[in-house]
Amino acid sequence: MEKSNASNWSWLHLGAVFVLTFWVASAFMSMAMPKASRLHSNGHPDVALYFNVFSVALWFIALFVLLPRRRNTSGIGIVRALGRFPLLLRFFLLILLATGFFWLGILFERIGG
Secondary structure, three states: OHHHHHHHHHHHHHHHHHHHHHHHHHHHHHHHHHHHHHHHHOOOHHHHHHHHHHHHHHHHHHHHHHOOOOOOOOOOHHHHHHHOOOHHHHHHHHHHHHHHHHHHHHHHHHHHO
16 A cells, blocks of 8 residues: 555656646746747847747756656766755746746847847
């Protein structure tokens, strides 16, 4: 009985990871993609490319940050280190990281434009 309980928690973690990944990535994607389209039509294709790459890369970054479970025994040190933090804390750190990259793109736009 206890083994199936641990299995249920694993599925719960996996489900939460995909919901949180979709939540973060879709919110920033809905801001970055129209901005990239506007920048490209105004003659700034390099900055537009940054926002497009940011939108797609955020999906993979979010999965990489949120997927490791707590108390994992991975051979990769950074995965073990990420797994030490609770999922909710990693989620808020991911929001801060994505916000920083988004504002970096806005800074590139101001400097280049």
